Amino acid sequence: MHLHFNSFDAVQLKQTIMDKEKQSVKLDELSIRFSGDSGDGMQLSGTLFSEASALFGNSVSTFPDYPSEIRAPQGTIGGVSGFQLQIGSKKVNTPGDYCDVLVAMNPAALKTNAKWLKVGATIIVDSDSFNEKGYQRANYSTDDPIKELKLEDYKVIFAPISTLTKESLKETDLDNKSIARSKNMFALGMVYYMFERPLNFTEHFFEEKFKTKPRVIDANKKVLRDGYNYASNIQAIANTYHIPPAKNMKKGLYRTISGNVATAWGLIAASEKSKLPLFCGSYPITPATDILIELANRKDLGVKTLQVEDEIAGICTAIGASYAGNLAVTTTSGPGLSLKTEAIGLAVMTELPLVIVDVQRGGPSTGLPTKTEQSDLMQALFGRNGEAPVAVVAASTSSNCFDWAFNAAKIALEHMTPVILLTDGYLANGSEPWLIPSMKDYPEIKPPYVPEGTNPYYPYERDPERLARRWAIPGQKGFEHRVGGLEKDFIKGSVSHDPMNHQKMVDIREAKIERIKEFIPLQEVYGDQEGELLVVGWGGTYGHLLTAVQELREQNKSISLCHFNYIKPLPKNTHDIFKRFKKILVCELNLGQLANYLRMRLQEFNYLQYNKVQGLPFTVVELKEKFNQILEGK
Structure with a gap:
């Protein structure tokens, strides 16, 4: 589905009429990915959205994804910077495997992140960058990225974000470079509207960050609001989405x-x-x-x-x-x-x-x-x-x-x-x-x-x-x-x-x-204290392992999680835990270093391994697939 909008006048219906036609859909959780060149402000957009969501009361988990080069050539695959986050009305432990919404500021961002889209996801692109030069820089073989990336069944909103940002700020005294850098705020405003995020948290951020530059504060507020209003006036966004505040989080003072x-x-x-x-x-x-x-x-x-x-x-x-x-x-x-x-x-x-x-x-x-x-x-x-x-x-x-x-x-x-x-x-x-x-x-x-x-x-x-x-x-x-x-x-x-x-x-x-x-302290086990499969992990894999184990336990699978924080020395009840399970699977983002260490320290157990070394976290999907294979004896 291709949806093109070329100016504020592209939609004739008034906002009041559109708001009556649009419905608010309630969701338990949602993943969003902001992506563009390293100079497009995607990290800031993602951070502001996650902080606004946290202040709103949602559980939030984020994953900034930086390019390894400080500044790769503009518009190239190597220069793509991303920021994925998951928000939920209950505790979320990962930023999500795949995203429900992708904001792609150029063809390279779309190409890089197409593989991380959920089926039927919404894609918002800056149509101003989708041109012959952009396709060449991102090494497309055709001038139809949607067809080439097989995204025909996705909801793609082509919005002229760069043009609309210039239109929004044409009355300000900002220079052209500063205006161009503000397009991330226009895109953020669109996403705020889609997911019913309040603007006041982010506007307060502008007031604090630019307290000595009132014109910059006003410009950022204006372009953010214009992005919000633009999204409210286009038929392409048929619904807004509401993720209620999380109810299962402890009471107290939080910060991101x-x-x-x-x-x-x-x-x-x-x-x-x-x-x-x-x-x-x-x-x-x-x-x-x-x-x-x-x-x-x-x-x-x-x-x-x-x-x-x-x-x-x-x-x-x-x-x-x-x-x-x-x-x-x-x-x-x-x-x-x-x-x-x-x-x-x-x-x-x-x-x-x-x-x-x-x-x-x-x-x-x-x-x-x-x-x-x-x-x-x-x-x-x-x-x-x-x-x-x-x-x-x-x-x-x-x-x-x-x-x-x-x-x-x-x-x-x-x-x-x-x-x-x-x-x-x-x-x-x-x-x-x-x-x-x-x-x-x-x-x-x-x-x-x-x-x-x-x-x-x-x-x-x-x-x-x-x-x-x-x-x-x-x-x-x-x-x-x-x-x-x-x-x-x-x-x-x-x-x-x-x-x-x-x-x-x-x-x-x-x-x-x-x-x-x-x-x-003694080592703790999540789930049954004995059973068929004990998943063993350590360090930053915890959120993905816990989510995968939780979801399989909801299907009545005999699976538990033992996640180590103390590694040398190991907690003194480690042996007692291991002996209560038929199979032990050690999951790591390396070629098996904890598994080999456990073989040295506790030699009597057989350690199965699941390893990944791609510079990326595990996904819950791949973990569940591996766990099911072992539980089924494959």
């Missing part, structure tokens, strides 16, 4: 939060609960940079940040800050974690608390900087010279990056060890509503300081419960001691080359990490 911002705030919370200053030494790297930026913006909370010249300098400054008595953090992604490995070994040898945040991306090497993957697990577990054990934990949703940053800091400080916190690009850039917690609900963090008056002081004398050495901060009289990368005497901390001492220290460092399992 991304994984990177949640990580930063979780670290700040740990700083407050430990009564230690927070220091972050980092080198900018995609997709982790926003953590450093957010921390740098919180000088008002006493946060200290240092942007350094490379990854090695970043972690070394953090180790120095830890030695000086700070909650020390360094942030990175896979390539940077590789460069930090020797310094992580130094932190292991000196037994200083340190949080290393690894926001995983597609690899190896530079790989796919803006795409998601879970391929750093083995590097986190074993990627250092010598026997250099560290604790490894993983966040599982964008919002619980807050909790896992807090937990990582708590483990590091109370057990005197480096901790690697694994997130990924999907969690880092995605966002969802976050129930703002009360800090009184979080436990105090109590590092094992050397008691005042201790005499004599031995640097490697340990807490018998945790095996953590006592922490002496420089400047404390009588607690002077050596640190460094050479092996230390197991009590006095002086340099030691004794073979038996080395054996003892290696054993103690490993035992200290394993002892952490005595201080963490």
Whole structure:
């Protein structure tokens, strides 16, 4: 179905008449994808729509999809930027596999995203960009993209968005470039009308962002409203759609939060609960940079940040800050974690608390900087010279990056060890509503300081419960001691080359990490506690795995989910869980790293694998298909 509208005069009926003819259709959930060139403002459009929906009361899950090139040639496939979100009247755990509505600002965006459309989806395109030049840049073989992409059965609305934006803002004093950049707001206004979103939330955003530029505020408001009114006046949009506020969400104060911002705030919370200053030494790297930026913006909370010249300098400054008595953090992604490995070994040898945040991306090497993957697990577990054990934990949703940053800091400080916190690009850039917690609900963090008056002081004398050495901060009289990368005497901390001492220290460092399992919660299982199939996952795959398992359980399938956040050490009831299921399927966005780790730790079980390494999250559809195959014995 092709629907063309070339001006505000294309439709003769008045809005009041149209509104009477149109019906509001109630939906439980809906997925929308905004897509265009990286300069078309699709990320902002998606963010504003998701925030308006969250403030309206919907559950929201988002998936920004950036091109790997900073600025590919305009109109090409390589430069397409997307933002998908799902909103619902009940808890949604994913941004949706496929979209109900696609906004495509050029032919390349349509071509890239055609495969992600639900059957019968609505497509809104900027018809001004659908011309011979646009088709050539996107490598179409014909001048009929609808036929070429086999979209004849979809509802395609060709709206001259660029032209109408110019018409809307012709009376303003904005330059042509600024006017052209405003077309995303016209498209957003159309989508707001379709889904009955209020405009006031976004208009307030304009007022805050451009508070010193009233003309820009007025221009953005006008083009947003004109897009809204245009959609209300065209027959192509026969109905509007209403997604009621979610009813099953806990009461409280919410805000939309991304994984990177949640990580930063979780670290700040740990700083407050430990009564230690927070220091972050980092080198900018995609997709982790926003953590450093957010921390740098919180000088008002006493946060200290240092942007350094490379990854090695970043972690070394953090180790120095830890030695000086700070909650020390360094942030990175896979390539940077590789460069930090020797310094992580130094932190292991000196037994200083340190949080290393690894926001995983597609690899190896530079790989796919803006795409998601879970391929750093083995590097986190074993990627250092010598026997250099560290604790490894993983966040599982964008919002619980807050909790896992807090937990990582708590483990590091109370057990005197480096901790690697694994997130990924999907969690880092995605966002969802976050129930703002009360800090009184979080436990105090109590590092094992050397008691005042201790005499004599031995640097490697340990807490018998945790095996953590006592922490002496420089400047404390009588607690002077050596640190460094050479092996230390197991009590006095002086340099030691004794073979038996080395054996003892290696054993103690490993035992200290394993002892952490005595201080963490037992692993939980979603669903029946025994049965046919146990799905095992970790990290950012949680939302998709949970949704797939939930939907199959609604069909009375014998399937449960065990999703790990504590990876080294594993929770102490892991073996007891596994033995209660006939089959275990480990699902990961890598070639089987957790499965291989489980084979090392719990060898008596047979681990089936389902792996995907495409720079994309799982889809619920493909997971359900795989789960059904195993349940049916195929």
